[in-house]
Amino acid sequence: EDLKNKVENMSNDENNKKTNKKYHGIAKGKNIILVQFESLQNFLMNREYNGKEITPNLNKLISKDSIYFNNFYQQVGPGNTSDAEFVMSTSLYPTNDLSVFNHYKENYYYSLQKILKKEGYSTYSFHGNDKEFWNRNEMYPNLGIDNFISLEDFEYDEKEDLINLGLNDMDFFDQTVDYLKEAKKPFYSTVISITSHHPYDMPEELIELELKKEHENTIFGNYIQSINYADKAFGNFIEKLKKEGLYEDSIIILYGDHAGLYPTRAENGKIMSEFLGYEYRFDEYMNIPLIVNLPGSDIKETNEIVGGEVDLMPTILNLAGIEDNKGKRFGRDLFNSKKGFVLNQYYVPLGSFIDDDKVFKMSKDGIFENSMAWDRKTKEPIDIEECREGYEKAISEFKESQLILENDLIDNIIEEQEKKDN
Numbered sequence: 001e002d003l004k005n006k007v008e009n010m011s012n013d014e015n016n017k018k019t020n021k022k023y024h025g026i027a028k029g030k031n032i033i034l035v036q037f038e039s040l041q042n043f044l045m046n047r048e049y050n051g052k053e054i055t056p057n058l059n060k061l062i063s064k065d066s067i068y069f070n071n072f073y074q075q076v077g078p079g080n081t082s083d084a085e086f087v088m089s090t091s092l093y094p095t096n097d098l099s100v101f102n103h104y105k106e107n108y109y110y111s112l113q114k115i116l117k118k119e120g121y122s123t124y125s126f127h128g129n130d131k132e133f134w135n136r137n138e139m140y141p142n143l144g145i146d147n148f149i150s151l152e153d154f155e156y157d158e159k160e161d162l163i164n165l166g167l168n169d170m171d172f173f174d175q176t177v178d179y180l181k182e183a184k185k186p187f188y189s190t191v192i193s194i195t196s197h198h199p200y201d202m203p204e205e206l207i208e209l210e211l212k213k214e215h216e217n218t219i220f221g222n223y224i225q226s227i228n229y230a231d232k233a234f235g236n237f238i239e240k241l242k243k244e245g246l247y248e249d250s251i252i253i254l255y256g257d258h259a260g261l262y263p264t265r266a267e268n269g270k271i272m273s274e275f276l277g278y279e280y281r282f283d284e285y286m287n288i289p290l291i292v293n294l295p296g297s298d299i300k301e302t303n304e305i306v307g308g309e310v311d312l313m314p315t316i317l318n319l320a321g322i323e324d325n326k327g328k329r330f331g332r333d334l335f336n337s338k339k340g341f342v343l344n345q346y347y348v349p350l351g352s353f354i355d356d357d358k359v360f361k362m363s364k365d366g367i368f369e370n371s372m373a374w375d376r377k378t379k380e381p382i383d384i385e386e387c388r389e390g391y392e393k394a395i396s397e398f399k400e401s402q403l404i405l406e407n408d409l410i411d412n413i414i415e416e417q418e419k420k421d422n
């Protein structure tokens with residue numbers, strides 16, 4: 001009975017239903033290319049190391065025709081990269097003990113891809129790993145992704161062209177454009193890079209960023225070098241999209257899937273705190289960039305609202321000018337929300353959250369009074385009582401999302417909504 005009541009009352013965030021929305025339909029009818037950049041953290045943006053930019057091509061991207069969200073956060077669980085894909089596609093939360101792509105692959109999802117397909121988009125995903133990795137080959141059709149181009153489909157040399165888990169980003173991005181050229185327009189495509197994957201080892205001849213002595217043979221050193229390489233591969237991707245005449249008819253959305261340097265490895269925490277000049281806490285390592293690049297728009301903004309991966313789906317639907325509020329989305333359209341809120345879990349205890357003003361880290365022992373809270377901007381401690389409401393919201397949203405996953409409730413929710421509408 002309780003479950004039934006809950007389902008009957010589930011609806012989307014009111015912000016997603018407003019009219020006269022900012023940037024509504026600005027990308028209507030355009031191709032949407034969503035680059036999910038492996039392990040990309042936000043501190044790398046516009047950052048120099050040893051006199052060189054670490055991410056010159058990403059920096060160039062945000063310098064023109066772009067909106068850059070600098071307070072955007074990861075929300076993945078044990079399914080890591082695949083959880084980022086799941087959260088982006090459904091606006092639901094992942095779990096904190098299972099990979100959704102493996103354990104909830106049979107559920108019904110009212111995904112972003114399914115909605116875009118109804119509007120005439122073709123759907124793609126590109127990734128340079130085996131198609132079975134993270135069970136993508138089984139989960140993708142269920143999410144409405146019709147074309148999956150995986151390692152097996154790319155041309156490469158076994159001995160020369162693989163780095164870490166898969167095809168090197170340079171060849172990957174390059175061949176992806178060849179496929180996109182042939183894709184039915186408009187298309188929605190995720191492009192998931194792989195080279196900057198832990199432990200970030202790179203073939204010597206591809207390294208261009210020289211390390212300071214103290215960072216040699218450290219994960220931090222490897223990390224910034226592999227990101228620097230992946231950034232170069234991404235730069236070539238943009239150039240090739242332009243050359244092939246695809247760029248002007250597309251929008252590019254780019255975000256990091258999750259952190260690359262977790263402080264669970266003490267060396268990372270120590271080096272990062274020294275490098276940044278302040279303590280390396282979860283609101284820093286979970287901070288990933290989100291960039292919305294709108295070719296020819298003349299828009300250049302930094303949007304400071306706090307957001308998370310769960311907000312991607314409603315944000316993209318607004319840009320595409322699509323009004324569809326069926327089902328349940330936990331995210332908000334970031335262009336049309338006044339307040340940001342992100343619940344964090346898995347890497348920090350459930351109940352932790354970040355909003356525009358504060359950061360709350362729930363205590364491991366589950367006792368609210370033992371938790372920590374600080375001002376998001378000044379980093380000074382604040383009274384945890386200011387966080388009780390956010391903490392309760394984080395717990396209840398996460399539980400609601402678990403209930404949906406465990407009971408496969410999306411089609412029941414849509415049915416109830418349709419009954420109400422008629």
Ligand code: GP9
Nearest residue numbers: 079080081082129133165
């Ligand atoms: C594997 C790639 C990386 O295909 O997506 O996955 P991760 O280990 O980061 O979850």
